Amino acid sequence: MSTKSSTTVLAFAFCFLSLLSFAYSNTTDDKIYLTGLVYCDNCQLKSMTEISKMIPGARVRLECREGENIKSRREGETNPLGMYVFVLEKSKEPLDDCQVTVLHSPDPECKISHEVDPNNKSKTAPVATRKLNLLEGDSVVFIGPSHRVSYPLGLVVEKARPECEQFDKARKHFQN
Secondary structure, X not given: OHHHHHHHHHHHHHHHHHHHHHHHOOOOOOEEEEEEXXXXXXXXXXXXXXXXXXOOOOEEEEEEEEOOEEEEEEEEEOOOOOEEEEEEEOOOXXXXXXXXXXXXXXXXXXXXXXXXXXXOOOXXXXXXXXXXXXXXXXXXXXXXXOEEEEOOEEEEEOOXXXXXXXXXXXXXXXXX
């Protein structure tokens, strides 16, 4: 039941992001609108659940490379819904080798990346990253010719909330 609920939450988030990305754009052929979410994984499950919360005010960076050189770099901040939006120009920027990174979380409880061992006390900053190919592949969801939705980036709490046990049991049940 909880796996179905978390899938519903994720599906709703993608639908909501796609609608907002259309609202942000003028749908010109020369632009790509990349949207995504930054969320707090308060269950330490590496996925969204019913009790996950979005992180407004998170600082996010998008870098696109051409070979070894960074050709495009921009930073932004998530809005009150935890969503970021970047606008790229197709004709001026490489779009097949990009990476989105969470640089800072204003949420004091949610500052650790999934890539960092939560037991490692030497961590210095939340860095959640995702490689993106904005032209093809499965790293983003394509919504029309000009809109891309990145899979959510999650930061994790140091200790899972007690009510998370139900989600962990459901996840283990579906893995077997």
